[in-house]
Amino acid sequence: EDQVTQSPEALRLQEGESSSLNCSYTVSGLRGLFWYRQDPGKGPEFLFTLYSAGEEKEKERLKATLTKKESFLHITAPKPEDSATYLCAASYNFGNEKLTFGTGTRLTIIP
Amino acid sequence: ETGVTQSPTHLIKTRGQQVTLRCSSQSGHNTVSWYQQALGQGPQFIFQYYREEENGRGNFPPRFSGLQFPNYSSELNVNALELDDSALYLCASSLGRHAIATEAFFGQGTRLTVV
Numbered sequence: 001e002d003q004v005t006q007s008p009e010a011l012r013l014q015e016g017e018s019s020s021l022n023c024s025y026t027v028s029g030l031r032g033l034f035w036y037r038q039d040p041g042k043g044p045e046f047l048f049t050l051y052s053a054g055e056e057k058e059k060e061r062l063k064a065t066l067t068k069k070e071s072f073l074h075i076t077a078p079k080p081e082d083s084a085t086y087l088c089a090a091s092y093n094f095g096n097e098k099l100t101f102g103t104g105t106r107l108t109i110i111p
Numbered sequence: 112e113t114g115v116t117q118s119p120t121h122l123i124k125t126r127g128q129q130v131t132l133r134c135s136s137q138s139g140h141n142t143v144s145w146y147q148q149a150l151g152q153g154p155q156f157i158f159q160y161y162r163e164e165e166n167g168r169g170n171f172p173p174r175f176s177g178l179q180f181p182n183y184s185s186e187l188n189v190n191a192l193e194l195d196d197s198a199l200y201l202c203a204s205s206l207g208r209h210a211i212a213t214e215a216f217f218g219q220g221t222r223l224t225v226v
Contacts, residue, residue: 032212043217101153
């Protein structure tokens with residue numbers, strides 16, 4: 001069964017303190033790895049798509065990277081407005097765009 | 112804004128009742144997926160529609176059913192509601208059957224509470 005596992009479950013950082021979130025995924029048949037941000041009570045907001053090992057994408061203070069078995073979301077000098085749950089999801093099936101999600105990392109940035 | 116809209120935003124139903132949730136896709140997208148998200152969990156795939164045909168289903172019982180219309184909007188129907196059906200229901204639209212996996216854009220969700 002395809003699996004996506006995220007760690008840590010929760011992370012509290014001081015404003016400006018950089019860190020990384022981890023996403024481990026079932027390697028076989030991966031078609032794409034996605035990162036989303038979700039604010040409480042809202043739908044997930046798309047951040048990045050990664051397709052192959054070695055790929056990196058950046059957006060403001062966030063950078064997503066992909067290795068052969070993991071993906072990392074690096075957050076540099078975070079601000080309180082970066083507080084949210086970050087979800088990792090994988091797509092495996094050609095012809096069916098089902099996403100398999102992890103349980104997310106709840107990030108809190110303390111001013 | 113993603114262009115994916117869901118209605119209603121909140122709903123309270125009694126156990127045993129039936130509910131219909133609605134979703135309007137992003138312009139140009141032919142695929143709609145529905146997810147259930149329990150509190151503190153990641154979204155779980157319910158099913159997907161591609162050009163009005165069901166195109167994959169997760170581990171949900173038959174009392175969860177859906178439709179996609181010619182304009183690619185969609186409905187999720189749940190019969191015989193149970194307390195465990197209380198969750199945030201998310202609709203996502205995407206460009207399906209593409210050569211590469213494409214990102215899905217989510218609506219704001221419908222919060223369903225079953226009492």
